[in-house]
Amino acid sequence: MIRSVVRGFGTALPKRVLTNAELESMVDTSDEWIVQRTGIQQRYIAGEGETTASLGEGAARAALDKAGLTAADIDLIIVATSTPDNTFPATAVNIQNRLGMHHGFAFDLQAVCSGFVYAVTTADAYIRGGLAKRVLVIGTETFSRILDWTDRTTCVLFGDGAGAIVLEAREGTGTNTDRGVLTTQLRSDGAHRDKLFVDGGPSTTGTVGHLRMEGREVFKHAVGMITDVVYSSFDATGLTADDIDWLVPHQANKRIIDGSAKKLGIPLEKVVVTVDQHGNTSAASIPLALAAAASDGRIKEGDIVLLEAMGGGFTWGAVLLRW
Numbered sequence: 001m002i003r004s005v006v007r008g009f010g011t012a013l014p015k016r017v018l019t020n021a022e023l024e025s026m027v028d029t030s031d032e033w034i035v036q037r038t039g040i041q042q043r044y045i046a047g048e049g050e051t052t053a054s055l056g057e058g059a060a061r062a063a064l065d066k067a068g069l070t071a072a073d074i075d076l077i078i079v080a081t082s083t084p085d086n087t088f089p090a091t092a093v094n095i096q097n098r099l100g101m102h103h104g105f106a107f108d109l110q111a112v113c114s115g116f117v118y119a120v121t122t123a124d125a126y127i128r129g130g131l132a133k134r135v136l137v138i139g140t141e142t143f144s145r146i147l148d149w150t151d152r153t154t155c156v157l158f159g160d161g162a163g164a165i166v167l168e169a170r171e172g173t174g175t176n177t178d179r180g181v182l183t184t185q186l187r188s189d190g191a192h193r194d195k196l197f198v199d200g201g202p203s204t205t206g207t208v209g210h211l212r213m214e215g216r217e218v219f220k221h222a223v224g225m226i227t228d229v230v231y232s233s234f235d236a237t238g239l240t241a242d243d244i245d246w247l248v249p250h251q252a253n254k255r256i257i258d259g260s261a262k263k264l265g266i267p268l269e270k271v272v273v274t275v276d277q278h279g280n281t282s283a284a285s286i287p288l289a290l291a292a293a294a295s296d297g298r299i300k301e302g303d304i305v306l307l308e309a310m311g312g313g314f315t316w317g318a319v320l321l322r323w
């Protein structure tokens with residue numbers, strides 16, 4: 001059986017850090033409110049010349065370096081983003097060109113905060129189906145460019161950044177002892193559209209629009225949806241919460257992360273948290289957190305790693321893999 005194994009990882013962040021203290025001078029908020037309600041202490045904001053494609057390129061180059069590969073070794077690039085450089089062509093094609101890659105194929109995938117989980121699932125399907133051998137999976141966002149900077153209920157929550165992994169086809173035994181992706185679980189339900197959306201688009205307003213969110217409503221659904229897909233991952237593999245070495249959740253809110261871990265019975269020492277440093281970077285949050293824990297030696301080869309996310313759509317999903 002073919003498995004999709006993580007061979008490299010990398011990140012890129014904008015130069016500029018925006019602290020909670022600076023936000024206090026922009027909207028009616030406080031460092032205390034932001035930290036207590038979300039766990040966020042700072043976020044990175046893209047400046048001039050920094051775009052979703054340039055950040056994605058940086059993360060991709062770092063992941064290729066770590067893997068000891070070049071763009072010549074990649075056959076597919078999947079970019080998860082909701083903040084593309086242009087309506088078209090895809091940011092993935094832009095990054096492909098920036099990497100000097102003119103073979104293979106590249107496309108974008110849009111599942112908002114669940115984008116990275118959707119992209120890993122898609123890459124795994126292409127790899128197991130024999131359509132690709134090595135896939136660059138990139139989550140990259142510049143949410144700062146779709147925020148309403150006068151709306152304190154949303155502008156304090158999000159940040160910019162990018163993370164990438166290289167997934168490679170390897171022969172496995174078909175059991176949980178294999179390295180690589182062991183199961184993926186995706187869900188969506190468009191009935192929840194109005195709770196988290198962007199009020200513009202090419203086919204409606206002809207504008208880019210701004211992010212709108214009923215935070216409390218999203219919060220209400222988050223823990224239940226996250227834990228449901230995780231339980232499905234356990235059912236599919238026979239693994240349990242006790243087998244998880246590292247939970248790497250989407251980084252939206254420390255309270256959602258803690259609540260999900262508690263409900264799943266995963267101790268907080270096994271949970272990777274970067275929301276304090278990055279804020280919510282949507283599709284980039286999981287690969288940013290993964291890279292943080294893998295590069296400081298927490299995640300080691302052979303560890304069981306659980307990824308989960310929930311976001312606009314609603315979309316939600318989980319990936320269980322052995323590092």
Ligand code: UT7
Nearest residue numbers: 029030033037113152153156215216218219252253310311
């Ligand atoms: O990434 C994908 C999905 N997104 C999420 O997962 C986000 C989910 N939601 C959340 O994380 C939380 O709901 C928020 C962090 C957005 C809000 O936290 P909350 O505990 O649900 O607060 P709330 O919306 O119930 O607001 C409580 C109060 C309100 O004032 P009143 O009505 O009680 O007087 C808000 O107006 O806090 C007020 N408030 C603020 N105060 C200071 C809202 N935003 C701010 C702010 N600074 N930035």
